[in-house]
Amino acid sequence: MVLIQDDKGLYCPAGDFYIDPWRPVARAIITHAHGDHARPGCTSYLCAEAGKLPLALRVGSHIQTVQYGEQLSMGGAKISLHPAGHVLGSAQIRVEVGGEVWVVSGDYKRETDPTCDPFEVVRCHTFITESTFGLPIYRWSPAEAVMQNIYSWWQTNAEAGKPSLLFSYVMGKTQRIMASLAVFDNCSDSLYAHGALQQMNQAYRESHVFLPDAPNPLTMPANHDFSSALIFAPPSAQGTPWMQRFKNSVTGRASGWMRVRGRRRRLALDRGFILSDHADWPGLLRTISDTGAERVVASHGSAQILTRYLQERGLDTDVMTTSPWDESEDVQE
Numbered sequence: 001m002v003l004i005q006d007d008k009g010l011y012c013p014a015g016d017f018y019i020d021p022w023r024p025v026a027r028a029i030i031t032h033a034h035g036d037h038a039r040p041g042c043t044s045y046l047c048a049e050a051g052k053l054p055l056a057l058r059v060g061s062h063i064q065t066v067q068y069g070e071q072l073s074m075g076g077a078k079i080s081l082h083p084a085g086h087v088l089g090s091a092q093i094r095v096e097v098g099g100e101v102w103v104v105s106g107d108y109k110r111e112t113d114p115t116c117d118p119f120e121v122v123r124c125h126t127f128i129t130e131s132t133f134g135l136p137i138y139r140w141s142p143a144e145a146v147m148q149n150i151y152s153w154w155q156t157n158a159e160a161g162k163p164s165l166l167f168s169y170v171m172g173k174t175q176r177i178m179a180s181l182a183v184f185d186n187c188s189d190s191l192y193a194h195g196a197l198q199q200m201n202q203a204y205r206e207s208h209v210f211l212p213d214a215p216n217p218l219t220m221p222a223n224h225d226f227s228s229a230l231i232f233a234p235p236s237a238q239g240t241p242w243m244q245r246f247k248n249s250v251t252g253r254a255s256g257w258m259r260v261r262g263r264r265r266r267l268a269l270d271r272g273f274i275l276s277d278h279a280d281w282p283g284l285l286r287t288i289s290d291t292g293a294e295r296v297v298a299s300h301g302s303a304q305i306l307t308r309y310l311q312e313r314g315l316d317t318d319v320m321t322t323s324p325w326d327e328s329e330d331v332q333e
């Protein structure tokens, strides 16, 4: 076996390393800096060069990097990292042992995203795929259309003199929307970002991703007029006293989960935008087919449903259990 699962996560015996381990280990290769994949406490970390600064915010120092496509040898294993298109620096991990090739996708998407390199198809024998949105109901609209909707919603609110509060995940989703809105009018002097987003926005800028200016609204004078502003905030800020500063505000959230009927209303949001950094159902199937893999291991979300579908089409499949933290929707947007 090229990779096996033990109580710390996904382990490569030939190379003596873990991929996205759940517990502290000596050597960890990290697909990306989201909390369900990158955990502090390991002795050493390896990630794609583009993901170094976001990962450092999560785990501190001890981070080595490689360029996408660069090959390394660890013991009897050859390793390379390839773009996953999920968030800045996200990588699929290709592991080759004795001519057998496995690819661990991490989280990925096939849609365009101005903040990261596009997904690269890597041929393999075994493909370990995420399946967060592995149900046929999940089909995303083109990202350009969703960004246009977010922009129109904001402009309509601004014309009515109402601040727009948009809740989106701290790493990835927020910066993707900010970078995508930069092409529209009125984006200078109207965007703000909650204090909890500032460090990550800075890490993106230092990684050469262009983001429009978005100061912390709490640094503005007390009588500042936010009536035409678009204010980004993490989901955890919803319903907190922080919101009281923005009188008559309208709330929205951008997440793949907005596809689920009733979710927006239950979260007491005025508007939901279906925008995910994960592959939708057609994206998962297309990617699995593109890799040429004869064996597919699914993890996250609807793994059972995806693998049953693939089995019926003649593929060898397996389901990988994920750590207890992985099913939290806050990190699976």
Ligand SMILES: [Zn+2]
Pocket: 032, 034, 086, 107, 331
């Ligand atoms: Zn992720």
Ligand SMILES: [Zn+2]
Pocket: 034, 036, 037, 107, 331, 332
């Ligand atoms: Zn994930």
